[in-house]
Amino acid sequence: DAKTTQPNSMESNEEEPVHLPCNHSTISGTDYIHWYRQLPSQGPEYVIHGLTSNVNNRMASLAIAEDRKSSTLILHRATLRDAAVYYCIPISNFGNEKLTFGTGTRLTIIP
Amino acid sequence: EPEVTQTPSHQVTQMGQEVILRCVPISNHLYFYWYRQILGQKVEFLVSFYNNEISEKSEIFDDQFSVERPDGSNFTLKIRSTKLEDSAMYFCASREGRVGQETQYFGPGTRLLVL
Numbered sequence: 001d002a003k004t005t006q007p008n009s010m011e012s013n014e015e016e017p018v019h020l021p022c023n024h025s026t027i028s029g030t031d032y033i034h035w036y037r038q039l040p041s042q043g044p045e046y047v048i049h050g051l052t053s054n055v056n057n058r059m060a061s062l063a064i065a066e067d068r069k070s071s072t073l074i075l076h077r078a079t080l081r082d083a084a085v086y087y088c089i090p091i092s093n094f095g096n097e098k099l100t101f102g103t104g105t106r107l108t109i110i111p
Numbered sequence: 112e113p114e115v116t117q118t119p120s121h122q123v124t125q126m127g128q129e130v131i132l133r134c135v136p137i138s139n140h141l142y143f144y145w146y147r148q149i150l151g152q153k154v155e156f157l158v159s160f161y162n163n164e165i166s167e168k169s170e171i172f173d174d175q176f177s178v179e180r181p182d183g184s185n186f187t188l189k190i191r192s193t194k195l196e197d198s199a200m201y202f203c204a205s206r207e208g209r210v211g212q213e214t215q216y217f218g219p220g221t222r223l224l225v226l
Contacts, residue, residue, distance in 0.1 A: 032213060043115075043202045043217035044154060091213050098144065098167060099204075099215060101154040 002027040002090040009106045012078045020073040020105050022088035027068055031090040035062065035073050036099070039084045044101070047073065047086070083109045113137045115218035117203050123224045124193055132188045132221045134203030141208035143186045144215060145178065147171070147199040154202070160186065161208075193225045 005023040012018040024033065034049040048055055048062045050071070055062045061074040075082055087104040091097045116135045124130050136143050145157040158168040160178055177189045186205075190197055200222050204215040 034213065038154070043204075043220050044215075045217065046214045049214065097213060098156040098159055098169075099146070099154075100156065103153060 002031060004088050004090065004102050006086070006088060006102065006105045008103065009108065011108045011110060012075075013110050014080060015077050018075040018078045018082070018107065020075075020086050020107065021070065022072070023070045024088065024090050025069040027090045028092065029068075031092050033062070033064060033068075033071050034089045034091050034099075035060070035086060036089060036101075037084040037086045038104070039081075044087070044099075049091075078107075078109050080109050080111060083107055113216075115203055115205055115216050117201075117218035117221050119221060120219065121222045121224075123226065126195055126225055127192050130190050130193055130223065132190075132201050132203075132223070134186045134188070134218055135184050136186055136203065136205030137207075137216055138184070139207065140205035140216075142166075142206040142215075143178075143180070144204040144206070145188045146202045146204065146217075148202065148220075149196075149199045157188070157201075190223075193223075195225050198223055198225045 002024050003026050032049050032051050035047040036044045037047050038044045048060050050062045050064050063072045085104040085106050087101050118133045143160040146154050148154045156169050158172045159166045175191045179187050200220040202220045203218045206215045
């Protein structure tokens, strides 16, 4: 499994953009970069994933470095509901991959 | 939107008792998983299940654990003789299985407390 490094915690003001970084320098060429989040007292929730190109969906954007050794999850306008632990997880697109969760980044939103 | 459901939401049991945690995955999904999260710790993989058999299991998933898909909809995790250290949130997840669709969808979890 590719090792990931994320800041333990971050804070952001409500309605401001948030950039959550992740280093995954040992990522394999075939691994997708997935982001999940876990809201308080809930199960993990898929946010976004990508391989090489930047990706957008209704929840967030994902910016992937050209060398794929890092990525940044971007929440364009953070709301109180975005307070959660965010995990970046490299996953192979072959086989039946389990998710290996690290400690993630605990995002606090300040009203 | 389809979702993974789990029952019960909470379960309290005595040490040494058997418990069965139930999950209903999303209907067209082919891969099924159990994870657990001890309070304040990371989410840990327990087991994956595909085509009616275990495809991978972790060191945590010892002989006290078993999984089953008894019919076309349910996916169960049985702990044969619970220990205090089995107290945790247990999450079921499912995945569609198409190539390029690795997203796992998680249920809300069952909080298990072993006394």
